[in-house]
Amino acid sequence: MRKYQRSRHAALFSLALIGTLLTMIAGCSRSESENVTVSGSSTVLPVISRAAEEYSQNNPGVRVIVNAGGSGVGITQLGEGQTDIGMISRDISASEQAKFPNAGFTTHVIGRDAVVPVVSSEIYDAGVSALTIDQIAAIYRGQITNWQEVGGPDAEILVIDKEASRGTRQVFMAVVLGDENAEAPGAKLVLGSNNEEQTALTQSNAAIGMLSQAWLNDDVKGLAIITADGSTIEPDLASIRAGEYPIARDLLLVSRSDLSEPSKAFIEFVLSAEGQQLVENAGYIKVTP
Amino acid sequence: MSNRALINAVFVNSARSATVLCGFVLAFLIGVIVWNGMNAMNIQFLLSASRNFGASGGILYQIIGSLLLVIMASILVLPVAVGTALFKSEYITSPTLFRISNTLIYSLNGIPSVTFGIFGLIFFVNILGTGISWFVGSIILAIMMLPTIVLTTYQSINSIPSAYREAAYALGLTKWQVIWRVLLPQGIHGAITGLLIALARAIGETAPIMFIATAFSGINLPGALNDPVVTLPTHILALAQQATNPDALQNAWGASLVLLTLVFIFSISAMFSRMHLKEISRR
Amino acid sequence: MNLPRLYIAGSAAFAAVMVILVFMVLMMSSWGAISSEGLALFTHKWHPAGGEFGVLPMIFGSAAVTIISLAIATPLGLLAAIFTSELLNPAWRAPVKSALEILAGIPSIIYGLIGVAFFSIWIGNLFDLQSGRTILTAGILLAVMILPTIITLCDDALHNVPQKYRESATGLGLYKYEVVRDVLLPIAKTDITGAILLALGRALGETMAVMLVIGSIDRVPDPFFNVLEAGQSITSKLGREIAESSFGSVHFSALIFMSLILVAITVSLTSFTQYYFRREKRLVE
Numbered sequence: 079m080r081k082y083q084r085s086r087h088a089a090l091f092s093l094a095l096i097g098t099l100l101t102m103i104a105g106c107s108r109s110e111s112e113n114v115t116v117s118g119s120s121t122v123l124p125v126i127s128r129a130a131e132e133y134s135q136n137n138p139g140v141r142v143i144v145n146a147g148g149s150g151v152g153i154t155q156l157g158e159g160q161t162d163i164g165m166i167s168r169d170i171s172a173s174e175q176a177k178f179p180n181a182g183f184t185t186h187v188i189g190r191d192a193v194v195p196v197v198s199s200e201i202y203d204a205g206v207s208a209l210t211i212d213q214i215a216a217i218y219r220g221q222i223t224n225w226q227e228v229g230g231p232d233a234e235i236l237v238i239d240k241e242a243s244r245g246t247r248q249v250f251m252a253v254v255l256g257d258e259n260a261e262a263p264g265a266k267l268v269l270g271s272n273n274e275e276q277t278a279l280t281q282s283n284a285a286i287g288m289l290s291q292a293w294l295n296d297d298v299k300g301l302a303i304i305t306a307d308g309s310t311i312e313p314d315l316a317s318i319r320a321g322e323y324p325i326a327r328d329l330l331l332v333s334r335s336d337l338s339e340p341s342k343a344f345i346e347f348v349l350s351a352e353g354q355q356l357v358e359n360a361g362y363i364k365v366t367p
Numbered sequence: 368m369s370n371r372a373l374i375n376a377v378f379v380n381s382a383r384s385a386t387v388l389c390g391f392v393l394a395f396l397i398g399v400i401v402w403n404g405m406n407a408m409n410i411q412f413l414l415s416a417s418r419n420f421g422a423s424g425g426i427l428y429q430i431i432g433s434l435l436l437v438i439m440a441s442i443l444v445l446p447v448a449v450g451t452a453l454f455k456s457e458y459i460t461s462p463t464l465f466r467i468s469n470t471l472i473y474s475l476n477g478i479p480s481v482t483f484g485i486f487g488l489i490f491f492v493n494i495l496g497t498g499i500s501w502f503v504g505s506i507i508l509a510i511m512m513l514p515t516i517v518l519t520t521y522q523s524i525n526s527i528p529s530a531y532r533e534a535a536y537a538l539g540l541t542k543w544q545v546i547w548r549v550l551l552p553q554g555i556h557g558a559i560t561g562l563l564i565a566l567a568r569a570i571g572e573t574a575p576i577m578f579i580a581t582a583f584s585g586i587n588l589p590g591a592l593n594d595p596v597v598t599l600p601t602h603i604l605a606l607a608q609q610a611t612n613p614d615a616l617q618n619a620w621g622a623s624l625v626l627l628t629l630v631f632i633f634s635i636s637a638m639f640s641r642m643h644l645k646e647i648s649r650r
Numbered sequence: 651m652n653l654p655r656l657y658i659a660g661s662a663a664f665a666a667v668m669v670i671l672v673f674m675v676l677m678m679s680s681w682g683a684i685s686s687e688g689l690a691l692f693t694h695k696w697h698p699a700g701g702e703f704g705v706l707p708m709i710f711g712s713a714a715v716t717i718i719s720l721a722i723a724t725p726l727g728l729l730a731a732i733f734t735s736e737l738l739n740p741a742w743r744a745p746v747k748s749a750l751e752i753l754a755g756i757p758s759i760i761y762g763l764i765g766v767a768f769f770s771i772w773i774g775n776l777f778d779l780q781s782g783r784t785i786l787t788a789g790i791l792l793a794v795m796i797l798p799t800i801i802t803l804c805d806d807a808l809h810n811v812p813q814k815y816r817e818s819a820t821g822l823g824l825y826k827y828e829v830v831r832d833v834l835l836p837i838a839k840t841d842i843t844g845a846i847l848l849a850l851g852r853a854l855g856e857t858m859a860v861m862l863v864i865g866s867i868d869r870v871p872d873p874f875f876n877v878l879e880a881g882q883s884i885t886s887k888l889g890r891e892i893a894e895s896s897f898g899s900v901h902f903s904a905l906i907f908m909s910l911i912l913v914a915i916t917v918s919l920t921s922f923t924q925y926y927f928r929r930e931k932r933l934v935e
Contacts, residue, residue: 113590113594115499115582115595116585123420123583124420127420127583127584127585130584130585131418131584131585134585141585141586141590142585143582143584143585143586143594143595144582144583144584144585145499145582145583145595146583146605147893147894148894150894151893151894154893154894154895154896154897155893157896158493158896158897159496159498160492160498160499177896177899234780236780236781239867241866241890241891241894242698242699242894243891243894259697259699259700261697261700265867266780266781266865266867266879266880267781267783267865267866267867267880268865268866268867268868268880268882269866270608270866270890271608273608273609273612273615274608274609276609276611277608277609277610277611277612277766278781278783280611281611281770281771281774281781281782282774282780282781284780285780285781297611371825371827371828372825374825374827375825375826375827375828378826378827378830379737379826379827381729382729382730382732382733382737383733383737385725385726385729385730385733386729386730386733386734386738388726388730389726389727389730389797389801392794392797393749393750393753393797393798396753396756396761396764396794397753399764399768400760400764446657446661447661447664447665448661448665449661450657450658450660450661450662451661451662451665453658454658454659454661454662455662457658458658458659458662468662468666470921471665471666471669471670472665472669473920473921474669474673474917474920474921475668475669475672476920477851477855477916477917477918477919477920477921478672478855478913478916478917479854479855479856479857479885479912479913479916480855480857481855481857481885481888481889481909482672482676482855482909482912482913483672484892485676485888485892485905485906485909486671486672486675486676488892488893488897489675489679489897489906490671490675493897494675510668510672513665513668517665543652543654543655546654547654567755568755570757571755571756571757571758571759571760572757573757573758573759573857573858574758574857574858574885574889577889578892578893600757600759600858603759603760603762603763604759604762604858604862606763607759607762607763607766607767607862608766608862610763610766610767616767619763620763623759623760623763626757626759626760627756627757627760630755630756630757631752631755634751634752634755635752638748638751638752
């Protein structure tokens with residue numbers, strides 16, 4: 079009996095000890111560091127995640143906490159005060175402005191990107207390397223369902239859509255279907271982040287989807303766009319920089335009117351030469367020369 | 368062979384093959400995690416911070432974060448659970464009240480884990496305005512752990528023969544003395560068994576904490592109660608979404624193996640603790 | 651003031667308040683959608699930007715994955731339980747049961763990872779699909795998840811039948827098959843039903859694994875039994891969309907409404923099973 083009692087006391091004691099320690103840790107370190115929380119678009123995430131690592135190294139007193147979730151999540155959390163800075167890969171919509179009238183959103187353009195219709199490498203290699211906007215629209219509307227109809231192999235098209243709140247989708251749909259919230263009845267899968275979409279495209283051999291151009295690689299190939307006059311525009315940095323690629327966008331950080339000093343300093347860091355180098359390293363176009 | 372014997376043979380063999388199939392599937396699960404996980408495993412992986420969206424670097428802070436969440440949850444839940452169990456076994460006399468308390472505990476056990484996350488998001492993050500905070504995550508996990516611990520504690524207290532209580536009262540002990548000297552030593556053991564079972568489940572939970580307690584990167588250890596935390600399950604979630612990036616996938620398996628090891632440590636300790644408990648109640 | 655008593659009553663009250671709070675918060679938060687949308691919630695188009703909040707595709711998805719998982723796991727699990735309880739050398743039973751109980755604890759996010767890395771690819775290749783992210787994939791993954799629970803609970807149910815029944819039945823010259831069918835199963839029926847209902851509750855409420863492999867499209871397949879298409883369950887919808895809907899909007903409220911439906915089903919299932927089927931009070935997760 080005594081043995082059990084001793085183990086009980088030991089257990090209780092250790093729990094109490096851990097509790098005290100935790101409270102002490104929590105209490106002590108509280109005042110030392112300042113937090114900047116950033117949340118939103120998975121397209122902007124690579125830039126900000128690296129910028130956060132560098133910034134925290136240079137400024138040990140400040141921690142930059144980064145969360146993904148999509149542009150819509152970023153704006154919502156910013157409006158509700160759950161985050162200091164929102165990352166978005168599209169413009170703030172009128173309805174979002176209306177939802178948070180007192181937030182006083184300010185946008186900071188940190189880079190430029192294109193949303194590229196992408197296909198599985200098998201389809202690209204079989205000859206589908208450029209499409210018109212109308213063809214892409216017909217695919218997403220479900221009017222074209224086989225790659226044969228656009229000069230590809232005889233394979234059914236796996237149309238991959240993205241979650242409605244994703245900035246990439248809204249920019250893409252605004253150009254392709256004419257409305258950023260348009261429905262895509264041809265879609266067969268709906269996924270979230272650029273990573274998840276890229277994975278599904280790689281796993282399939284007959285898929286079309288939409289990605290930030292920074293996610294293109296040998297397994298997921300970006301389509302050139304055929305314009306009305308018959309010329310094609312490749313999805314490369316040169317055509318985006320020249321403003322020729324039709325589905326382009328600014329990458330933004332958004333702040334509220336009650337922006338804290340550390341948050342402001344972090345945004346300035348991203349816009350500095352050092353920060354802009356990170357934008358370029360991530361595969362986007364920097365905004366300051 | 369008679370018809371009956373034939374049916375019997377078919378039956379026995381199908382039961383055997385079903386078992387073999389199940390065994391194969393379950394062995395596959397463990398095998399896949401261990402095999403792939405070992406490829407990622409080394410000291411560097413366990414003891415360094417993650418970099419480059421988790422595709423490189425290690426999972427040190429994810430391990431600490433997960434443990435921090437469940438340890439704080441245990442500290443929060445244990446006193447409440449033991450008190451509730453004592454109330455159930457020693458204070459409730461009306462059968463109606465007993466039934467109501469049972470229904471409440473069983474309902475809590477039946478709520479899907481994602482719902483707890485949503486509750487936390489509404490009540491703590493939005494209504495109370497706590498923001499994304501690891502402490503809120505611990506509170507939510509504590510609520511999820513409550514029914515398991517209440518039930519095991521209650522069972523172990525309840526299994527003490529009433530003769531013990533009567534003898535203690537006959538010696539002139541007060542109710543509190545009976546609880547403290549007779550019931551609690553046994554009850555604590557039940558509570559610890561339940562705590563270990565609940566811990567094994569809580570440490571792997573993703574859905575309840577992903578909206579309210581965790582961050583993607585930029586944080587190592589939470590400094591204050593209202594900081595977010597990085598955890599193993601949410602780290603695996605982020606990595607699982609990039610399953611075709613071999614580096615990310617490898618680290619996802621590594622993190623899975625570590626998480627699974629932690630779960631197994633808790634559940635195996637729970638098993639020993641329960642065997643121990645049986646021994647005590649047999650005396 | 652009697653401090654110990656205050657502590658005991660206080661913690662019980664605290665626990666009760668917590669449970670009630672969870673339900674209250676869910677109900678209050680879903681009221682917005684119920685009052686503004688009403689029966690329009692039970693349509694099959696989900697398009698928040700256009701103000702359409704039909705939850706039927708999600709309810710269908712949840713029902714479909716649950717039915718598939720039970721259809722696979724129940725016969726398989728029951729047969730395996732008959733084997734472990736009636737045919738297996740009793741010396742092996744304890745280690746097998748311990749192993750099963752530990753397996754039941756594999757976290758669901760790990761199942762999700764295995765689903766993305768293996769199951770969805772296998773299903774895609776097996777049925778020659780464009781994408782292996784389907785309702786069937788989610789159902790199979792769930793079946794594997796609930797299998798240990800079903801085996802171990804059914805095994806308990808069978809094992810709890812007193813030995814004398816087996817002895818007299820065998821003494822009458824019955825084959826094992828007949829003993830199981832005519833004697834053991836009828837006696838253990840209630841507990842087995844309880845085990846299955848409990849597994850059903852777990853499958854319905856599972857989030858992470860389903861979310862990663864179901865394909866997440868808010869549409870009832872056409873025809874509806876075509877489970878080789880992508881779908882959406884209530885839990886995967888919640889997991890993917892709750893963070894982006896702003897607190898207090900109809901969109902948010904409609905999501906909470908779905909969660910409330912789910913809670914209503916799982917809670918009644920769990921309380922029902924634990925309350926009426928467990929003759930001896932055993933801890934069931």
